[in-house]
Amino acid sequence: MKMDMPNSPTPLTHSVAQRPDWMRELAVASLEDFQMISAMVKSWPNYQILAGPELGSIMIHGRIAGNGSPFPVGECSITRCMVEDAQGHTGYSWILGQETERALWAARWDALLQDSAHFQDLWNQAIQPLQQKRIRNEQAVADKMQSTQVQFFSMENMRA
């Protein structure tokens, strides 16, 4: 697969500590992203679906006054999925919105990334580009909004 993003030179070791990181990138990846990164996987292990993809909701909580006790703000739709692949890895996914296809892809990728033999390649070639893309998109929005930074000057003598 063609990767237009440079891979990070810093070596990363397979660690369960990175699982939240890859699950996050998988949770926000689009279908096109999945098609792109999945095309480079040489052999997909067989898998069976243990649960889902299932539609449901989560209750979103805020904090009173921003930093106090929690309170429920409202629900958010969510799709979850659980698969087990031939190597015995259980993959989970939790995706905002109603996205059954993406949830299945994300769960399969979660199982795949637990395979320590291929983790490094998959991390470098799939997860890192997704992460870079997400950060670029966030930065693009931030840059656009930056143009509306304003310095107001109070007019001291307005009533004079």
Next chain:
Amino acid sequence: MSYVAAKGGAQAIHAAHQLVAERNAPDPDDLQAQIARHLHLGIDRIMAEASLYDRDIAAKALLQAQGDSIEAVFIVRAYRATLSRFLDSVPLNLGQAHLQRHISAAFKDVPGGQQLGATYDYSHRLLGYFQNLPARDEAEASCATSGIPPKATLNKTSVMDLLETEGLIEKSSTEPADAENRDITQIPPGFPASRAQRLQTLARADEGFVLGMAYSTQRGYGQNHPFIAELSHGSVNVEICPPELGFSLCIGTIEMTECQMINQFQGDSPDTATFTRGYGLVFGHNERKAIAMALLDRALRAQELGEKVEAPAQDEEFVLSHCDNVEATGFVEHLKLPHHVDFQSEISTLRALRAQSPGTTVKHDDAL
């Protein structure tokens, strides 16, 4: 009025208008996607009042309801009831939000700077205004000379935290709310309600009702004397901690609007007098609702803060029982349904009364 004239910011305002215009650009997608994109503020309102964050579902409901937003809210509420609740999110950390808009009416030099974002606060309310803005290139050229150094990200240091450090505002309670009695969708709320229950009710309350009640506090029915410390809109990470995984993870972002309101000070002595807080937090981009919610949150704290409950906006039973538009529309609109038997019984009672009174011989038509 208590605000001061300010000048400057023309280029930022210009850029803010460009952002609004950009969002108005035509989209070749299907109608539902167009609704979600072009009527995004209307969609946000449906998500907030239906209490379900899902743009696609809200757009679909608005289309089905032919633009009737309360009907759309009703449809989404009904649909929401069919979804299983998997779990609760970790409380949102708004301090880490990617803010698009962040302004303070209390502090000119708010930490993180005043960032207008996409707003029409400073626009003329003229039909077609955003179609006739100067070209994007010109705007960009003028922005380049705005003299404000670009920042990588907008780091939000809370104004409230600064005031709290100085002891000028009441400390917010971090006592865990009664978990059993917290969620009004699981356990019907009673009175007196906790602040958490009030905020949850207000977050999904009808915007018009909340706006009207908040307005009444400004006009003197339960005075707050409010200042907006911070009004923010941006994307916030959603974190969950599924028990089967045993760790918490971020699964994406949702857009939220938050209003931190500073209100009149309270205290027995000059040393203990502090400003009080009002808080608004709403799904999507909805500043009117967030501000009104913060005003109403503060007004509803009257009893807790030892104020007399005199105005409608301070009466939690009045506010919380009447602010839900699905409940309200249900009861008001049910009057359209056949009440023939009810009315027949009333009319026969009246006829019976008339028949008893001497000197009345009125013929009536049984077909009525």
